[in-house]
Amino acid sequence: MSAPEYVIIGGGLAAGTAATTLRAEGYDGRLTVIAAEEHTPYIRPPLSKGYLAELDESELWVQSDDWWREHDVDLRTGRHADSLDLQERSVVLEGGDRVPFDQLLIATGATPKRLDVPGADAAGIHYLRTIEDSRGIREATADGDKRVVVVGSGWIGMEVAATVRGFGNEVTVVSHAQVPLSTALGDELGEVFAQLHLDHGVRLVRGAAVQEFRVADGQVTGVRYEGGEVDADVVVVGTGAAPLVGIAKDAGLEVGKGVLVDAGMRTGVDGVFAVGDAADPFHPVIGGRMRSEHWANAIGTGRTAALNMLDRGVEYDDIPYFYTDQFDLGMEYSGYRPLMDGTHVVYRGDVPGREFVSFWVTPDGRVVAGMNVNVWDVNEQVQALIREARPVDESRLADTSVPLNELVADA
Structure with a gap:
């Protein structure tokens, strides 16, 4: 055989x-x-x-x-x-x-999804999926002093915007969404990231679909969107x-x-x-x-x-998890986005100072998702609360003096 x-x-x-x-x-x-x-x-x-x-x-x-x-x-x-x-x-x-x-x-x-608008094949327009794509974006932006337009305000768009802004470029994010990252986090938490970028000098153009790329001699020179336009030396498209x-x-x-x-x-x-x-x-x-x-x-x-x-007969039932690093913000998220509709957010910590944990809580008090922002070594407890799927005391959930381990034990 x-x-x-x-x-x-x-x-x-x-x-x-x-x-x-x-x-x-x-x-x-x-x-x-x-x-x-x-x-x-x-x-x-x-x-x-x-x-x-x-x-x-x-x-x-x-x-x-x-x-x-x-x-x-x-x-x-x-x-x-x-x-x-x-x-x-x-x-x-x-x-x-x-x-x-x-x-x-x-x-x-x-x-990457490609934009089908006039000028979309011009030089200077980048997408990100491969090592070569990343190198190309860095080569175009690492010297700073470029006008960079990022199309899209999802994870790729916002992470690239933060990174190239760190090189000293002028950065504008143009997005069809009104709130960055709203699909993943909802409007309330998406605004935390919007303010982070604004505080670091990124310009946000919200609720505006790209209509055309301006082009001269084959090179992108700007982005026209609903209601306006912006000059560009480099464009990075991150629309899913x-x-x-x-x-x-x-x-x-x-x-x-x-x-x-x-x-x-x-x-x-x-x-x-x-x-x-x-x-x-x-x-x-x-x-x-x-x-x-x-x-x-x-x-x-x-x-x-x-x-x-290998015929082991296992199922994948892990709690979804992802992370991001943008400017001076590091974040971990765990939870079930499909279960977040109808929830409200409970905060634990300093939201304006961007050092907090947020919990998405159902009307009957169950935690279905959690996000720790510049707070570390808590993701295991956050996932345990989600996995328990039992009501928690929201006042204790919000109280930083109550260890999360106690809440897990109470659930």
Whole structure:
């Protein structure tokens, strides 16, 4: 009987985590990783923050170059998976080569949404997804004294705005949203980040869709939006990402907001899994699907899929988690955005001083999400409160003299 063949398509954190988990859990059969980029699998969140600021690659790589060799992984970088043949159970690479599989993991990630407006193909307009994208933005902005326009006020947009403002550039954020980060945090907490940027000299243009990029001699010179325009030497567009699911859809796999998978990351085809940004998994806690594009989701789904490729029968039910660093603000968030409707926010600490913990609390007193801002070593307790799913005393929740551990014990 021939040894099993496990194949992973993708070069990000989810793919790298799955490969690492397979080897750590004792799988010693053939393992092939097909990565479209020329790099070994790497972690993307630093591209808009630490790596963009310092070009420090040490925090990027999932594993060292030596690890892939020492663990006998057939790592094929710079190779594009063109299609899937689920009948023959093989991945067809660009150029026609086939890679057979017994178990397949789709970790193809996502791609930035492109603006379809006049002038969108001008030089000086950047998107951020890859190491090369981050290097390009840094090269264009690191000397400072540039007029930089960031389109979009989500995590990528606000993190890039903070980083390039730190280089000494004039920065304007133009966004269709009235409040930065409102989709993730709601208006109340989004305004905390808006004020942070205003305090650091970033200009915010709110509720304005981009209509056109001004261009001269092929180079972007400005951004026209509803109600006005702003000059620009550099533009960074951060208006969201779309999952790369074409290869899965073309093969007949079921696709929603991503490749539909169960809580174990299994698709409807035996032995085929999907994870990370490309997946739209069922989350057992909320009783529905919840797609996430964050760091912790890549790790958790990658590990879950790897374990189930080894027939361990596990479910991914982690509390969603993400973090950000902007100017002098560091933040961690844990919780369930789909459950936040109808909640109110309870604050613990100094909100104007941006050193606090906020809790989203249901009418019956349950904490469904929490965010610690410049307050550290509390995320474990915040997650415990969410996991308990029992009413808490809001007056004690807001009282900084009451240790969070006591509240967890009371819940």
